[in-house]
Amino acid sequence: MKSACLSLLLVSVCWALPFRQSGFMDFMIEDEQGSGSPMPPTRRPPVQTPPVLTEEPEGSFCPFRCQCHLRVVQCSDLGLKNVPEKIPLDSTLLDLQNNKISEIRENDFKGLKGLQTLILVNNKITIIHAKALSSLINLERLYLSKNLLKDVPANIPKSLQELRIHENQITKIKKSSFAGMANVIVMELGSNPLSSSGVDNGAFADLKRVSYIRIADTNITSIPKGLPSSLFELHLDGNKITKVTADSLKGLKNLSKLGLSHNEISVVENGSLANVPHLRELHLDSNMLTSVPAGLPEHKYIQVIYLHSNKIAAVGTEDFCPPGYNTKKAMYSGISLFSNPVPYWEVQPITFRCVFDRSAIQLGNYRKK
């Protein structure tokens, strides 16, 4: 029955149990059913009506002005001040972005056991009731970016795989914020007013499967401690990090991309790179480094290293490549060194003997004043 309804959806309007319909279809229901009391769904010939998708095939209502289709409830850009009522209980995706919702109340999502994706981006949310998310036992993606939240919401379902909560007012990531969230794969926390102590030690420790963490454009001054060993990409650009300690990267055996551009890093401790043996890309441009980080020649996989816009005054022939022409090392495909005080004509060409192609090196351009 359901699939029959779905396939008819575009040529006709298929509804099963209209009970208190609102909108222009009212008279048709009256016509066909008379009393308006619920009737069991019946097959009927296609009716030539405009394709206005106001009903779900299963007989639940679609909130006023939203569109419901294939268990997707689309209520974006409607100026809504609250989460609408009567969201079909079998919905899998609820899109409420670009509205004016300021609060998520305790029962706003009650019974939405099948919901997998909840989009609340670009509202005015300051409060999410501590129990509001508890009923979403199958939630996988929660998008809360561009709101006014001061905290990570409590009781995020353990099923969650992706949390995007950048551009809020969060000042602190507490150790309890992500407790037990073993299914998270993607975590986006950037552009929040986190300061030096804004991330508790071990705040991410329970994220045993996390592959991507981004905490860019905040004011944290160090790399968060106790990052999970499953991490594949770590983006910490645009912060106030002053130092890369070897310790902070310990155990990140799968880390492949590390973004640390636009920080205030003057030191990369010796041993840091040895702790991330599978690193392929390292972005350290726009920092305060005075030398090329140690450990590059011994590093087997690194292929891209951005060091432009630092204070590097000298580059040695052993800074990037192992002695001689050791081919166990992956060739570099990108090295940038421009906007450093080193006079580029003083850098020996042999320095780049393990670079794939000359065009992979960006060297010149430094202007002193």
Ligand SMILES: *[C@@H]1O[C@H](CO)[C@@H](O)[C@H](O)[C@H]1NC(C)=O
């Ligand atoms: C970081 O600090 C600066 C000045 O201390 C402030 O102007 C800026 O808004 C802060 N950024 C964030 C994302 O909190």
Ligand SMILES: *[C@@H]1O[C@H](CO)[C@@H](O)[C@H](O)[C@H]1NC(C)=O
């Ligand atoms: C590292 O990556 C491999 C291959 O993708 C995966 O099998 C392994 O579980 C990962 N290690 C951790 C600690 O997640």
Ligand SMILES: *[C@@H]1O[C@H](CO)[C@@H](O)[C@H](O)[C@H]1NC(C)=O
């Ligand atoms: C870094 O540490 C290694 C091993 O401890 C040592 O051999 C090497 O000289 C050190 N490099 C620098 C630049 O301190």
